[in-house]
Amino acid sequence: MITAAEIREVATPLPRTEEKLVRDRVTFRVGRIVYVTISADETSMGFAFPKEERAALIAAEPDKFHMPRPSDERYNWVRAWLAALDHAEMEELVVDAWRMVVPKRLHSLPGQQTT
Template sequence: MVTVDDVRRLALSLPRTEEALVRDRVKFRVGRIVYLAFNRDESVLGFAFPKEERAALIASAPDTFLPPDPPDERFNWVQVRTAAIDTEEMRELVLDAWRMVVPRRVADEHLGGGGAGR
């Protein structure tokens, strides 16, 4: 099971990331773009993810991944149950989400060119 502290340690180690508390929800963003957001009880983590790949991800593990809440469906976003993933899976999801919101040069410099995940 992944905790908000596990995610925080990784997210805050990534260049340009800031933590914010918005309406009692922990969020991580680059500038004004949120790429990670916990629900209020921290049992579900929303993260940036390509819309065109969303349905396949959810279908691959429906007990793990959830569609975004209706107001967020228009965004590149999906959710995961934190109890259903381990720290290595969380690391991949967080890095991929962060890579979606930073310039490629920043990601390449931090991750050593090839990056992680996809």
């Protein structure tokens, strides 16, 4: 199972990222835009994801991904069960979510190629 510490190891080094605690939830953000949250019980992770692709992602793997709470459905947001993710998948989701909120010039990280 993926832990909050593992998510923190991926998110914290990303440029412009700040970690904040909001209503018992750990959030990772760039400025005022949140791109990853960890539930208070550390069983799920919310992450920025294109709204137009959300239904397909959830339909493809409903035991792994689920809709955000109703008040967040208007945003580019999806949730995942941490127990269902492996480390590589979590890392990809976190980095892709971060890329949604930063300027394109920051998309290329050291050691990675832009997509």
